Amino acid sequence: MAPRAPILLDAMGTIVTFVAPAARLRTLLAQRLGVQIGEDAARAAMKAEVAHYRREHDRAIDGPSLAALRRECAGVLRDALGAPGDGLALDGPDGLTAILVEAIVFVPFPETIEVLDALRARGHRLAVVSNWDVSLLEVLERTGLAARFDAVAISALLGASKPDPLPFTTALRELGAQPRDAIHVGDTYGEDVVGARAAGVRPILLDREGATDLPDPAADADDHPVTVISDLRGLLALP
Numbered sequence: 675m676a677p678r679a680p681i682l683l684d685a686m687g688t689i690v691t692f693v694a695p696a697a698r699l700r701t702l703l704a705q706r707l708g709v710q711i712g713e714d715a716a717r718a719a720m721k722a723e724v725a726h727y728r729r730e731h732d733r734a735i736d737g738p739s740l741a742a743l744r745r746e747c748a749g750v751l752r753d754a755l756g757a758p759g760d761g762l763a764l765d766g767p768d769g770l771t772a773i774l775v776e777a778i779v780f781v782p783f784p785e786t787i788e789v790l791d792a793l794r795a796r797g798h799r800l801a802v803v804s805n806w807d808v809s810l811l812e813v814l815e816r817t818g819l820a821a822r823f824d825a826v827a828i829s830a831l832l833g834a835s836k837p838d839p840l841p842f843t844t845a846l847r848e849l850g851a852q853p854r855d856a857i858h859v860g861d862t863y864g865e866d867v868v869g870a871r872a873a874g875v876r877p878i879l880l881d882r883e884g885a886t887d888l889p890d891p892a893a894d895a896d897d898h899p900v901t902v903i904s905d906l907r908g909l910l911a912l913p
């Protein structure tokens with residue numbers, strides 16, 4: 675990696691993750707509402723909720739629109755729960771919306787903070803480039819990550835999600851950096867690698883499970899060949 679190259683980082687799956695949301699959902703439903711659901715049902719319902727959220731998160735641009743999206747996601751969750759979800763209230767302190775928000779707790783990956791600090795100590799400027807709703811800033815504060823970044827580009831606030839180049843170019847402008855000098859690391863090929871290339875930035879794919887199907891190398895030829903790392907420590911060893 676070029677000395678002091680500006681580094682853009684995706685958020686979900688790259689610097690933060692969530693802790694067993696389906697298990698937390700089951701516990702909260704049992705404790706608060708006395709509703710019992712099975713493990714598989716909880717996982718399937720969370721999956722439906724996450725899929726809906728990922729399609730819609732750019733609509734949540736402020737407090738009211740975020741609250742509306744969360745309520746809508748809770749409705750998707752309720753429908754996906756089937757019979758045990760019938761009649762569950764969405765609103766109120768023990769409503770499904772509040773329970774859903776409580777079930778989703780974001781945490782940094784084990785190596786996130788040490789790697790960000792090591793990169794900063796080497797003089798790299800860091801930015802988050804994320805497909806997320808307006809609440810990302812709060813998540814970064816709560817996880818102790820906010821102060822480690824010089825810029826945060828959030829799709830919902832820009833009206834454009836990766837692979838659109840706008841979140842990348844916005845972060846670079848805030849860093850006062852040129853695309854050709856920068857790298858971007860993220861865990862989703864179609865958003866992070868494709869988007870970085872569209873913005874003229876060198877892509878690094880973070881493949882924690884070793885499970886990402888990469889395009890055939892010949893078909894993947896680009897001025898910016900993708901480098902694959904298995905956790906963020908890989909950034910410290912890049913050539």
Ligand SMILES: [Mg+2]
Pocket residue numbers: 684685686687688860861862
């Ligand atoms: Mg991601």
